[in-house]
Amino acid sequence: MRVSLKDVAERAGVSIKTVSNVVNNYPHVTPAMRTRVQRAIDELGYRPNLTARHLRKGRTGIIALAVPELGNPYFAELAGAVIDVAAQHEYTVLLDHTQGSREQEILVSQGFRSRVIDGLILSPLELEPEDLAARTDDAPLVLLGERRYDLPYDHIAIDNIAAARAAVRHLLTLGRRRIAFLGARQDRTVQPAHLRLLGWQAELAEWGVPAEDALVTATGGWDHEDGSVAMAKLLDSGQLPDAVFAYNDLVAIGAMRVMSERGLKVPEDIAVVGFDDITESRYGAVTLTTVAPDKQAIARLAVESVVGRLKSQQNEETPRPSQELQPGFTLVERESTLGRGASNSLPGHGATT
Amino acid sequence: MRVSLKDVAERAGVSIKTVSNVVNNYPHVTPAMRTRVQRAIDELGYRPNLTARHLRKGRTGIIALAVPELGNPYFAELAGAVIDVAAQHEYTVLLDHTQGSREQEILVSQGFRSRVIDGLILSPLELEPEDLAARTDDAPLVLLGERRYDLPYDHIAIDNIAAARAAVRHLLTLGRRRIAFLGARQDRTVQPAHLRLLGWQAELAEWGVPAEDALVTATGGWDHEDGSVAMAKLLDSGQLPDAVFAYNDLVAIGAMRVMSERGLKVPEDIAVVGFDDITESRYGAVTLTTVAPDKQAIARLAVESVVGRLKSQQNEETPRPSQELQPGFTLVERESTLGRGASNSLPGHGATT
DNA sequence: GCCCTTGTTTCCAACGTTATACAAGATGCC
DNA sequence: GGCATCTTGTATAACGTTGGAAACAAGGGC
Numbered sequence: 001m002r003v004s005l006k007d008v009a010e011r012a013g014v015s016i017k018t019v020s021n022v023v024n025n026y027p028h029v030t031p032a033m034r035t036r037v038q039r040a041i042d043e044l045g046y047r048p049n050l051t052a053r054h055l056r057k058g059r060t061g062i063i064a065l066a067v068p069e070l071g072n073p074y075f076a077e078l079a080g081a082v083i084d085v086a087a088q089h090e091y092t093v094l095l096d097h098t099q100g101s102r103e104q105e106i107l108v109s110q111g112f113r114s115r116v117i118d119g120l121i122l123s124p125l126e127l128e129p130e131d132l133a134a135r136t137d138d139a140p141l142v143l144l145g146e147r148r149y150d151l152p153y154d155h156i157a158i159d160n161i162a163a164a165r166a167a168v169r170h171l172l173t174l175g176r177r178r179i180a181f182l183g184a185r186q187d188r189t190v191q192p193a194h195l196r197l198l199g200w201q202a203e204l205a206e207w208g209v210p211a212e213d214a215l216v217t218a219t220g221g222w223d224h225e226d227g228s229v230a231m232a233k234l235l236d237s238g239q240l241p242d243a244v245f246a247y248n249d250l251v252a253i254g255a256m257r258v259m260s261e262r263g264l265k266v267p268e269d270i271a272v273v274g275f276d277d278i279t280e281s282r283y284g285a286v287t288l289t290t291v292a293p294d295k296q297a298i299a300r301l302a303v304e305s306v307v308g309r310l311k312s313q314q315n316e317e318t319p320r321p322s323q324e325l326q327p328g329f330t331l332v333e334r335e336s337t338l339g340r341g342a343s344n345s346l347p348g349h350g351a352t353t
Numbered sequence: 354m355r356v357s358l359k360d361v362a363e364r365a366g367v368s369i370k371t372v373s374n375v376v377n378n379y380p381h382v383t384p385a386m387r388t389r390v391q392r393a394i395d396e397l398g399y400r401p402n403l404t405a406r407h408l409r410k411g412r413t414g415i416i417a418l419a420v421p422e423l424g425n426p427y428f429a430e431l432a433g434a435v436i437d438v439a440a441q442h443e444y445t446v447l448l449d450h451t452q453g454s455r456e457q458e459i460l461v462s463q464g465f466r467s468r469v470i471d472g473l474i475l476s477p478l479e480l481e482p483e484d485l486a487a488r489t490d491d492a493p494l495v496l497l498g499e500r501r502y503d504l505p506y507d508h509i510a511i512d513n514i515a516a517a518r519a520a521v522r523h524l525l526t527l528g529r530r531r532i533a534f535l536g537a538r539q540d541r542t543v544q545p546a547h548l549r550l551l552g553w554q555a556e557l558a559e560w561g562v563p564a565e566d567a568l569v570t571a572t573g574g575w576d577h578e579d580g581s582v583a584m585a586k587l588l589d590s591g592q593l594p595d596a597v598f599a600y601n602d603l604v605a606i607g608a609m610r611v612m613s614e615r616g617l618k619v620p621e622d623i624a625v626v627g628f629d630d631i632t633e634s635r636y637g638a639v640t641l642t643t644v645a646p647d648k649q650a651i652a653r654l655a656v657e658s659v660v661g662r663l664k665s666q667q668n669e670e671t672p673r674p675s676q677e678l679q680p681g682f683t684l685v686e687r688e689s690t691l692g693r694g695a696s697n698s699l700p701g702h703g704a705t706t
Numbered sequence: 707g708c709c710c711t712t713g714t715t716t717c718c719a720a721c722g723t724t725a726t727a728c729a730a731g732a733t734g735c736c
Numbered sequence: 737g738g739c740a741t742c743t744t745g746t747a748t749a750a751c752g753t754t755g756g757a758a759a760c761a762a763g764g765g766c
Contacts, residue, residue, distance in 0.1 A: 004752055015716045020754060028714055045489050047467040051408045052752035054469075055721050060404060062447075062469075069433070071632065076429035080422070080450060092466070094415075095448040097436060113445070114400040115722090116407075116415075136398055224636040257636045279424065283577040283610045285638035357722055368746045373724060381744055405722035408751050468752090709766090716759070725750085732743075 003044045012040035023048060059314075063119040063306050066096040066108045072223065072250065073278040075123070081299035082121065089307045091118075100221070102126035111137030119306035140309035142302050146195055152322040154305040156298055158329040163291045164199025166331045167245055167273040170289070172207050174337060176243035176271055179204070180215040182230050182255055183222055183247025196275065200245055214239055222247050227254025235262065242270060243337075249274035249281045249290055256286065256336070272336040287334035297327035356397045365393035376401060412667075416659050417470040419449040419461045421478045425576065425603065426631040428476070434652035435474065442660045444471075453574070455479035464490030472659035493662035495655050499548055505675040507658040509651055511682040516644045517552025519684045520598050520626040523642070525560050527690060529596035529624055532557070533568040535583045535608055536575055536600025549628065553598055567592055575600050580607025588615065595623060596690075602627035602634045602643055609639065609689070625689040640687035650680035 005023075009016045014037060021029050022037040029037075040046075054060040065082050067075040075097075083093045094117055098104035105127040108120065114137070123144040132151050135141070142154045149155070171179050181200045197216070204211045217234045219226040227250060234241070235258070246252035252274030256266055266272055266286045274281055277292030305325070312319040358376075362369045367390060374382050375390040382390075393399075407413040418435050420428040428450075436446045447470055451457035458480040461473065467490070476497040485504050488494070495507045502508070524532050534553045550569070557564045570587045572579040580603060587594070588611070599605035605627030609619055619625055619639045627634055630645030658678070665672040 002752095006752080016752090017717080017754080018715060021715085024754080030714070033714085047464065047490070049408075049468040049752050050466065051404060051413060051468045052721090053754075055402075055404045055408050055723090055751090056753045056755090058721075060469075070423070070429045070436075071426070071433050073424070073426055073429065073633075076423045076426070079448070080424050083423075083448070083450060093448065094445070095432075095436070097433060111400070113403065115402040115404045116413075137400075224632060228636070253633075253636050257638070260638045279577060280426075280606075280633050283581070283606050285610070285613045355722095359722080369722090370724080370747080371745060374745085377724080383744070386745080402722050405751090406724075408721090408753085409723045409725090411751075707766105710764090712761105712763080714759105714761080716757100718755105718757085720755090721753085723751085725748100727746105727748085729746075730744085732741100734741075735739090736737105 003046045008040045008046050012037045059118050062092045062117050064094045064117040065121045067123045068100040068125050074276040085299045085303040100125040106131045121302045140306045142305045156301050156325045158293045160195035161199040163329045164196040165203040168203040171243040178241045179243040180241035183251045184218045186218045223250045224254035227251030228258050231255035231258040244272045249276045249278045289334045289337040292330040292332045294327045301325045356399045361393045365390045412471050415445045416472040417447045418474045420476045421453040427629040438652045438656040453478040459484045474655045493659045495658045509678045511646045513548035514552040516682045517549040518556040521556040524596040531594045532596040533594035536604045537571045539571045576603045577607035580604030581611050584608035584611040597625045602629045602631045642687045642690040645683045645685045647680045654678050
């Protein structure tokens with residue numbers, strides 16, 4: 001049933017290697033021979049066995065992308081971009097989702113797909129530095145997202161502090177002074193991350209506006225439901241902010257839903273800024289002002305990092321040192337801060353390295 | 354650098370096969386031998402080369418899922434479910450997106466990942482029956498979604514006609530009589546699919562309500578933007594329906610945005626029903642009534658079909674004949690038809706085979 | 707006409723794993 | 737104690753491919 005090079009070779013009356021040469025477009029094959037072999041290939045319907053090729057070549061042409069949750073449109077959109085960029089480099093993407101569990105993230109980073117994937121793009125949530133330090137797999141790894149590890153791996157993230165500050169500054173410029181932050185981590189002591197919260201604090205400090213703890217609300221995760229719960233909690237606690245800066249768009253949209261249920265108008269009563277610029281934020285009854293990371297750039301940088309390092313490995317060059325790469329971002333101003341009638345976008349900070 | 358069975362065997366002073374036996378938990382290994390080999394494995398940090406294993410075993414444990422677009426939350430959510438179910442069967446999922454292009458879909462169905470994937474779950478959009486008929490790859494294939502091909506492949510889809518009828522019936526029950534359909538295909542002559550439109554027609558016919566052509570609007574794709582454009586077109590044409598049944602939730606939400614911009618209230622002026630029950634539909638200013646296909650069941654049936662056929666192939670049994678599988682659906686009634694205050698869900702039709 | 711060069715095809719050996727067949731050692735039975 | 741039986745470990749051959757070396761054919765220069 002299965003047809004291999006050997007079968008084609010017999011049919012064409014040549015050696016296996018000649019067939020292989022034809023398949024791989026090896027230059028020194030006479031046209032006559034090429035057509036003869038090609039006919040045998042067509043007649044038998046030969047398809048190369050990629051697994052065997054991979055074994056022989058030592059690489060598979062597959063890179064993995066591991067994100068916390070595909071249900072989150074940000075990651076889905078990013079995944080789409082990564083798949084496209086990878087295809088341009090003739091790589092295929094194997095998608096994993098870790099559900100944000102530390103165990104899953106460790107498993108993935110340790111390379112449990114040993115020798116099936118050539119490289120890995122990981123967007124970690126719970127992974128700890130020591131987990132990564134213990135990594136033995138030699139496949140190139142790139143880290144995505146807010147957390148920093150200070151380990152010799154390329155790290156790709158927009159300047160989260162600058163982005164958060166731009167968002168908060170926008171709200172301050174509009175005259176808002178009681179700006180809540182939605183989506184802090186429960187265990188705020190552990191986290192070395194959450195630059196967005198730091199950005200919020202920094203910008204408020206610069207304007208001399210007190211950063212009240214009561215205006216910071218923690219969430220379990222960062223989806224619609226978490227946003228709704230957090231917003232309800234905030235309002236129930238007696239706080240009435242005049243603006244909300246949410247960890248991401250899902251939280252922002254979940255929060256806006258609660259505002260709407262309670263008769264609070266956006267942006268008149270409460271202005272809202274999100275983060276991620278998912279498609280959804282452009283189509284609500286009130287479109288969402290949000291920080292738009294350059295997803296295309298993120299995808300491009302991530303794939304190029306992995307592919308570049310693979311090339312170095314292959315040529316036995318010394319790989320270039322690991323880098324912090326900062327794609328650009330934009331603050332997209334929409335109705336949730338400006339109200340109906342205006343919608344605009346400003347160029348952001350952060351250079352695309 | 355790389356450590357193989359051979360290295361471990363040398364270190365432990367045993368044969369390669371013995372190490373292999375230990376790695377694979379082959380029963381007839383004395384405990385003493387097992388620990389000795391295990392120590393060598395640990396010391397050298399051996400990881401099996403899965404590519405070699407795949408070549409030897411003839412299967413990879415990878416199935417591909419090809420969907421039109423990951424940016425569409427329906428497919429992203431479905432993909433998440435498929436990944437989880439596949440993991441339970443010890444399969445990994447390779448995700449492709451075809452962008453709804455026929456060429457891409459042909460490529461995928463022809464098995465361009467030859468021998469890398471054991472099976473394929475494909476959600477086609479433009480693929481034609483003749484493309485599939487010409488398929489030579491022998492990897493099991495399952496088809497997902499609205500289109501029917503009448504070819505010997507398992508096909509998994511909810512009863513789209515019944516689902517559409519349930520949606521339209523719901524609107525009729527609420528007293529609506531001018532019910533627009535948003536999201537027909539441009540080339541309505543070609544399409545053998547679009548059961549949702551047929552369902553719309555059928556239910557209207559049953560109630561003696563004329564199915565006006567002017568109330569059917571075609572779209573290029575089926576995302577937010579297409580919905581907005583279509584709704585604007587409909588309204589600009591002078592039609593003012595009292596309800597809209599959209600091809601999917603994205604179209605419905607895009608349409609609602611336009612209604613909101615034009616001062617039309619949902620559901621007072623226009624009631625809206627979508628299709629897919631994506632998360633987004635639960636968190637808008639007006640939550641969306643929608644047909645909720647049982648995504649878990651779809652994912653389960655799809656994976657089980659592929660895995661089952663792989664098992665048959667392996668045991669050289671004759672595979673069972675191809676089937677039409679109909680997972681269940683639910684009509685989830687929310688504010689876009691009922692208004693604020695009530696939200697409910699009714700059990701749907703369609704048996705889970 | 708011969709040798710050398712160039713160009714084309716073939717042979718062989720891997721890549722790392724597992725299946726099969728077999729050898730060797732231990733045990734049980736008469 | 738010898739023979740059959742069972743247990744445990746080993747050698748060898750694949751799986752399908754590609755890279756390198758070697759073999760072969762043809763063409764050209766002297």
